[in-house]
Amino acid sequence: FPEEELQMFRSVEGHMSGHAEMHxxxxxxxxxxxxxxxxxxxxxxxxxxxxxxxDYRVYSLLGDGEIEEGQVWEAFMAAAKYKLDNLCAVMPxxxxxxxxxxxxxxxxxVDGHDLAALEDAFKLAQDYKGAPTMIxxxxxxxxxxxxxxxxxGWHGKAPNEEQYQQARQELVAALAEKEGK
Numbered sequence: 001f002p003e004e005e006l007q008m009f010r011s012v013e014g015h016m017s018g019h020a021e022m023h024x025x026x027x028x029x030x031x032x033x034x035x036x037x038x039x040x041x042x043x044x045x046x047x048x049x050x051x052x053x054x055d056y057r058v059y060s061l062l063g064d065g066e067i068e069e070g071q072v073w074e075a076f077m078a079a080a081k082y083k084l085d086n087l088c089a090v091m092p093x094x095x096x097x098x099x100x101x102x103x104x105x106x107x108x109x110v111d112g113h114d115l116a117a118l119e120d121a122f123k124l125a126q127d128y129k130g131a132p133t134m135i136x137x138x139x140x141x142x143x144x145x146x147x148x149x150x151x152x153g154w155h156g157k158a159p160n161e162e163q164y165q166q167a168r169q170e171l172v173a174a175l176a177e178k179e180g181k
Contacts, residue, residue, distance in 0.1 A: 001025065001026045001027065009158065010156070010158045011158075029041075029045065030042075030045075035063075035065065035066040035068075035069050035072075036066060036069030036070075036071035036072045036075075037071070038060050038061070038062065038066075039060045039062055039066075039071075039072050039075040039076070039089060040071055040072075040074070040075040041060075042058045042059070042060035042075075042087060042089065043075045043078050043079045043082075043084065043087065045058045046058040046079065046082075046084040046086050046087035046132070047078075047082055047084060049086050050082065050084065050086065056086065057086050057087070057088060057126060058084075058086060058087045058088070059087075059088050059089070059090070060087070060088075060089045060090070061089070061090050061091075062089055062090070062091040063091070064091070067091065067096070073103075076100065076103050076105065077103055077104075079105070079132040080103050080104025080105055080131060080132060081104070083130055083131055083132075084131075084132045085128060085129045085130055085131055085132060085133070087132040087133070088122070088125040088126070088132070088133045088134075088135065089132070089133075089134050089135070090134075090135045090137050091134060091135070091136055091137070096134075096136060097109060097136060100134050100136075104131055104132075105131060105132050105133065105134045106125075106128050106130075106131045106132070106133045106134070107133075107134050107136060108121045108124055108125060108133060108134070108135050108136070109136045109138070110135060110136070110137050110138070111137075111138055112137030112138055112139035113139060113140070113143050113144075118135075118137065121135045121137075122135070141154065141155070142154050144170060144171050144174050145166075145167040145170050145171065146166075146170060147163070147166070147167075148167065
């Protein structure tokens with residue numbers, strides 16, 4: 001979809017709701033809402049790809065609260081049992097590496113704010129064979145924006161125009177500082 005459509009995220013006028021709907025957002029293959037459904041659907045899609053001998057990868061994003069659902073752990077076990085090496089999940093939480101390794105997953109730990117490290121992690125996940133891959137991306141909610149960082153109230157909330165401009169200025173300044181080093 002065109003990048004400018006992201007400006008309509010969570011807007012009544014747009015089609016990008018808080019929970020992306022498969023009938024309205026290109027590239028979204030499963031509508032979810034209840035926690036735990038996404039990884040379970042992803043396991044099913046990855047298994048179907050294996051059974052149909054198709055060469056595609058399935059990606060699923062999970063949050064740290066979502067992994068409290070039993071359905072998630074059942075999906076983790078199924079993915080490892082069927083050696084779904086065409087499945088990659090990303091989860092921003094710790095310390096799950098040892099649990100997931102015990103479940104039979106290949107685990108890659110990365111700073112979720114480092115785009116180059118994320119890109120490298122996705123390449124490693126794509127190349128890894130014989131098991132599903134979990135990218136544990138350590139992140140901070142609202143990272144780099146003074147009034148948003150570590151503030152749970154910003155979960156699913158869009159800034160107003162003034163807040164957007166302040167956030168943009170802070171992020172641009174941080175990027176310039178980083179590139180200047």
